[in-house]
Amino acid sequence: MSAHGFKSVFMAASVVGAALGCYLVSLNVASERAKLERVEGKIVLAQQDIRVLQTEIGTRGRLAQLERWNARFIRLSAPSADQFVDGGFQLAALVKPDKHPAIDAPVVLASAPAPEAPVRPVVISDADDTPPPAVAKHPDAADMLHTASYEKPAPVAVKPALPPVEKRPVKSVATVTAKPAKSATADPLAPLPTAASSAKGGASKPVSAKPKDITSAR
Amino acid sequence: MNAPTPALVARPERLRLVGQRRQVLAVMHQRLMFAMIVYAGIIGLIVLRILWLAAFGDHAGRKEGVVALVPARGDIVDREGHPLARTIDAWTISLHPKKIIGNKLDLARTLARLMPEKTEADYFAMLRSDKPFYYLRRRSPPALVQAINAIGEPGLAIDSEPDRLYPQTSLAAHVIGYTDVDGHGMAGVERAFDKELSDPARRGQPLTLSISSRVQQALENELNAALNEFSAIGAAGVIMDVHTGEVLAMTSLPEMNPNVAGKATPEQMFNRATLGVFELGSTFKPFTLAMAMDSGVVSGPGQIYNCPDALPVYGHVVHDTHPFGRRCSVAEIMMESSNIGMAQMADQLGIQRQKAWLKKMGFLDRVDIELKERGRALNPGSRWGPFETMTIGFGQGIAVAPLQLAMGYATLFNGGIYHAPTILKRDASHPLPQGRRVFTADTSYRMRSLLRLVVMKGTGKKADAPGYRVGGKTGTAQKLINGRYSQTINITSFAGVFPMDDPRYVIVVMLDEPKATKDTYGFTTAGWNVAPVVSRTVSRIAPMLGVRPDKGREPNMAEVLPFVHEEK
Structure with a gap:
């Protein structure tokens, strides 16, 4: 009897609970929707701002204004017919690097330790076919390095034949300091000569090697 | 007047009274019941409405009309999509002489300083006139709007209203044309496609011309x-x-x-x-x-x-x-x-x-x-x-x-x-x-x-x-x-x-x-x-x-x- 009496109460409670749950879900959905709409509204406002800013930039950078700036300061002009090339090959064919005589790029082996400098070949030269006497007298690892180089031994200004060993360091300094004027034409982007004479000697090699490749390809 | 005597039977007038009371009560019950039904109906309606709103209705803070970016008049763009004509919100400064409360002479002097296109005397005449409304400046720069706002005069109104802007100024002007104050096309494309540009269904999409602005x-x-x-x-x-x-x-x-x-x-x-x-x-x-x-x-x-x-x-x-x-x-x-x-x-x-x-x-x-x-x-x-x-x-x-x-x-x-x-x-x-x-x-x-x-x-x-x-x-x-x-x-x-x-x-x-x-x-x-x-x-x-x-x-x-x- 009592159970029967409570049954209706339970029924009512569960119905109320279910209704409340449904209502809460609906409320949740509504609040999420509201948030979404607020975000959408913000997006629209931001788009409006973007539009205004774009319009302002467009107005300030209008073509007539750009043209005026160009005419006054930048002075760019339309490319002429000769500036168009068919492809990479034609472009490469247009580039003809200056042929540098190897005299501009003597190989200075900067890796040589300072104390051994007198006995190692500082400047490679075949102006006189006879190798420097120091090399002949003291064959060591430095000579092998010289042999492995791709550098075509190039003539240096004719030196007095077979300078004595103790004079050589003086001469090497002279060549290194005399180089900048010549090598400026060879490679304008190379570092300062006193700082990295070795880098220069290395960099000038591929440049002088390149024209050979192109001409052989043609 | 006789003294009251114990009555063996109810007196007929008393009986009549009881019948009347009952009748009155019945009527009252009837009326109360009717009022209750009416109130219950109203409450029921409100409850139903609340339930309906809770289930399907919109929430209170909903804003209408900002969900899409539709300009007041369609954009005109060139073939690469660069805008040639756009409608943006521009600040408009207007004057309502009736609402002026401050010193009109001072105000005229300030206005002449801020907007030198008219003289002090002109502004003073405008302030004293009987006309309800003047445009002082349309499409005014923000700095001026700020300065006008700082005067704090209720007679000076600042509104933002849609305004047609041609970002490339005179570029292709004869092709694009222009609009009048009310935003209707008066020449060129603005006139020829006035209907498309102002149609709410179509103005969201820009009108793409064959013009190339760089070539132009x-x-x-x-x-x-x-x-x-x-x-x-x-x-x-x-x-x-x-x-x-x-x-x-x-x-x-x-x-x-x-x-x-x-x-x-x-x-x-x-x-x-x-x-x-x-x-x-x-x-x-x-x-x-x-x-x-x-x-x-x-x-x-x-x-x-x-x-x-x-x-x-x-x-x-x-x-x-x-x-x-x-x-x-x-x-x-x-x-x-x-x-x-x-x-x-x-x-x-x-x-x-x-x-x-x-x-x-x-x-x-x-x-x-x-x-x-x-x-x-x-x-x-x-x-x-x-x-x-x-x-x-x-x-x-x-x-x-x-x-x-x-x-x-x-x-x-x-x-x-x-x-x-x-x-x-x-x-x-x-x-x-x-x-x-x-x-x-x-x-x-x-x-x-x-x-x-x-x-x-x-x-x-x-x-x-x-x-x-x-x-x-x-x-x-x-x-x-x-x-x-x-x-x-x-x-x-x-x-x-x-x-x-x-x-x-x-x-x-x-x-x-x-x-x-x-x-x-x-x-x-x-x-x-x-x-x-x-x-x-x-x-x-x-x-x-x-x-x-x-x-x-x-x-x-x-x-x-x-x-x-x-x-x-």
Whole structure:
């Protein structure tokens, strides 16, 4: 009897609970929707701002204004017919690097330790076919390095034949300091000569090697 | 009065009272019940409504109308999508004299300082007037709005209202047009497409024109330079795609600024490219030759005509600027722009065939384009006799708009098919309609080398842009002033096509009353003033349009060069 009496109460409670749950879900959905709409509204406002800013930039950078700036300061002009090339090959064919005589790029082996400098070949030269006497007298690892180089031994200004060993360091300094004027034409982007004479000697090699490749390809 | 006695039975009046009470109670119960039902019904309705809202309704803070970005009037963009006209919110400062509470003299002084376009006295008069409302400034800068706001005067109202802005200012002004204060189109595309631009359903999408603003800028700039150099009173230019009829650039000078359209003079408002019709002279000659070739009157560029120094016909005498005084080929007639040779060709062609052809090309009608500013081509009408046929043959006595001339050249060089020019970009929503054939493809092909010859060796040498194979025809027409052809005042024009070995674009430029300068050695003919404009413009726009310059390519010049007599 009592159970029967409570049954209706339970029924009512569960119905109320279910209704409340449904209502809460609906409320949740509504609040999420509201948030979404607020975000959408913000997006629209931001788009409006973007539009205004774009319009302002467009107005300030209008073509007539750009043209005026160009005419006054930048002075760019339309490319002429000769500036168009068919492809990479034609472009490469247009580039003809200056042929540098190897005299501009003597190989200075900067890796040589300072104390051994007198006995190692500082400047490679075949102006006189006879190798420097120091090399002949003291064959060591430095000579092998010289042999492995791709550098075509190039003539240096004719030196007095077979300078004595103790004079050589003086001469090497002279060549290194005399180089900048010549090598400026060879490679304008190379570092300062006193700082990295070795880098220069290395960099000038591929440049002088390149024209050979192109001409052989043609 | 008797003393009350115990009653053995209820007295009848008492019984009557009980019956009455009961009746009253019943009525009261009835009324209470009715009121309760009414209240319960109302509460039930409210509960139902609340439940309904909770389940399906919108929440309270919902904002309507901001969910989509729809401008008050549609944007106009060019073919690459750069905006040419936009509606943005602009600040408007207005004055309500009735609501002023501060010292009017001080206020007038402040306003005159902030907005110096009117004097103190003017502002004071406005403040004291009985009018309810004045616009002080529309489209005012934010700094001014801030300063006005800082005055704190309730009579000064600051509102933001939609305002039409043309970011490129005067670029393509005659194509775009402008709007009035209420935002209705008054000219150009704004007027022609007013309905589309203001329709809430369609204004969200921008209206895409066929204009390319970079090409337009190049044309305007070069043409304006020529206008100033030769002190011309006006100029017009059109660049069109020959295959689709899309107008890539169209300008009329002097230019106007649509942002302040009210300040433009009628001369600036006038669209010379579509509304103005001009006798464009020799630029007409290729049509006559094409008609003659198509109808078999002229067999080819090698046909010989007798070209004396002067040709007396039908009671008039036709002259040449460069008289041959000998027999000459059609190629030479074209190259040196000989009126005498052309007149003979037109005479052989006859009135009827000429009229039919001009009709097919649309030269006897109104300009065929979406804009409302359209001129009607002028022709001799009822006076169209054999002599008029001859003069039309070399471009006198018929007046067309520069756009029509461009359309004619497009027809002649796209293989002979007429497509109406359009100001809207051709795409899926605006496809290329079926054209109508006017010239045969063969005639179209053979005209290429003839017009290239004019630029290589003839009157149009200065129009050549190296590598771009420009072909075209100069035209110098005497201006009709008070019914007489002036001997000194000209309209010069050039109609060109490039690249001539496979025509893609046509360019027409025109100068109205150019003056001679030192550099032109006193000449005012087209070869000296408009031809260089074409050369410069083509060198600028052709790379943008994807035309690759190539000095090794030419149309088949072997067709015409053998018929040109080289002076030794």
